[in-house]
Amino acid sequence: MKAKDRRLAELKRSIPEVLPEEALALQKQGALLLDVREADEVAGGSPKDALRMGRGFLELRIEEAVPELDRPLLVMCAGGVRSLFAAETLKQLGYQNVKSVAGGFNRWKNNGLPFDMPRVLDADARERYARHLLLPEVGEAGQLKLMASRVLLIGAGGLGSPSALYLAAAGVGTLGLVDHDVVDRSNLQRQILHTEARIDAPKVASAREALESLNPRVKIVGYETRLDSSNVEEIFSNYDVVVDGSDNLPTRYLINDACVKLGIPNIHAAVYRFEGQITVFWPGYEKRRGGCYRCMFPEPPPPESAPSCAEIGVLGVLPGVLGILQAVETIKVLLGLGDPLVGKMLYYDALQGAFNQFKLARNAECRVCGDNASFNGYDDYAQVCNSSSS
Numbered sequence: 001m002k003a004k005d006r007r008l009a010e011l012k013r014s015i016p017e018v019l020p021e022e023a024l025a026l027q028k029q030g031a032l033l034l035d036v037r038e039a040d041e042v043a044g045g046s047p048k049d050a051l052r053m054g055r056g057f058l059e060l061r062i063e064e065a066v067p068e069l070d071r072p073l074l075v076m077c078a079g080g081v082r083s084l085f086a087a088e089t090l091k092q093l094g095y096q097n098v099k100s101v102a103g104g105f106n107r108w109k110n111n112g113l114p115f116d117m118p119r120v121l122d123a124d125a126r127e128r129y130a131r132h133l134l135l136p137e138v139g140e141a142g143q144l145k146l147m148a149s150r151v152l153l154i155g156a157g158g159l160g161s162p163s164a165l166y167l168a169a170a171g172v173g174t175l176g177l178v179d180h181d182v183v184d185r186s187n188l189q190r191q192i193l194h195t196e197a198r199i200d201a202p203k204v205a206s207a208r209e210a211l212e213s214l215n216p217r218v219k220i221v222g223y224e225t226r227l228d229s230s231n232v233e234e235i236f237s238n239y240d241v242v243v244d245g246s247d248n249l250p251t252r253y254l255i256n257d258a259c260v261k262l263g264i265p266n267i268h269a270a271v272y273r274f275e276g277q278i279t280v281f282w283p284g285y286e287k288r289r290g291g292c293y294r295c296m297f298p299e300p301p302p303p304e305s306a307p308s309c310a311e312i313g314v315l316g317v318l319p320g321v322l323g324i325l326q327a328v329e330t331i332k333v334l335l336g337l338g339d340p341l342v343g344k345m346l347y348y349d350a351l352q353g354a355f356n357q358f359k360l361a362r363n364a365e366c367r368v369c370g371d372n373a374s375f376n377g378y379d380d381y382a383q384v385c386n387s388s389s390s
């Protein structure tokens, strides 16, 4: 008898086994069914409500997932052998009531017992997003969530460039890009999606090329158009989050009003010379903790007092800092991580090297997000200047 067979015979004596039907009945009484097969096996189906934890991660993760050492555990693999070894490991970790499912998932499935087809990451995604998978706060479930998420970026310019690059790299499934402009040589000082070779190309096309070569798994949807009241809802309603990288007031108000009306979080940032600011407008979040852009500035200034259209200088790397912060807040919102910048404004002074955070109060009288607000249509404020993204 080989050593392996001797060991197996020992395990069969020491680990109680149950048939799949008994396992299902015990599961209904509160026992935990633990599927220890690898991800590619689980992709072909796994019992309903089973905890899926590959054999290789068992020692590392089981204590966090199942802190109660007296909870009955039913260990399952494909055929009932690996589950015996896994059960032995669990006993050594202190679990007192561990059984192995004889015949494993193959018998479970053949006997017609219920199972799900869980969505799991393929090998390419596991490799690409390995550093996310190592974070328990993201993990496989979080990565799958990102891959199913849809984020709309307004402007493929100074703010949109770093946001889009990092969101694509992070594996956000669908990135929409709205920009009606073409690439200009003077953009390249900060708009890092674009290149010298793509000057005069539409920014949307140039951005698509950059993002698809970074991560071909991300679907890029381009809108080579100017956002206005006639198209804003049609475009926005396809997305979970909107990232405002616009640099003009009419667009900013339009984005604000549409996001409030549709209940979409609006990741807002603005830059000026050596300074920038970022906040998340999401009036629906946590019992209306935060307000909207109109809570701060109820109406745009009249065109005659608006700043002139002469170009304002900006340190090229500054929108990089703020655009990356927008990508961070976007991922936090998508995954429900931490505390988003709702009701808070983060202000960055590059010359002082200082970040400051201010509270932003919601205005109960706000005509868009206030207590008695009702939607009265969009305002198409006159475009004073021609650019659409910083």
Ligand SMILES: [Zn+2]
Pocket: 291, 292, 293, 294, 295, 296, 363, 366, 367, 368, 369, 370
């Ligand atoms: Zn408001």
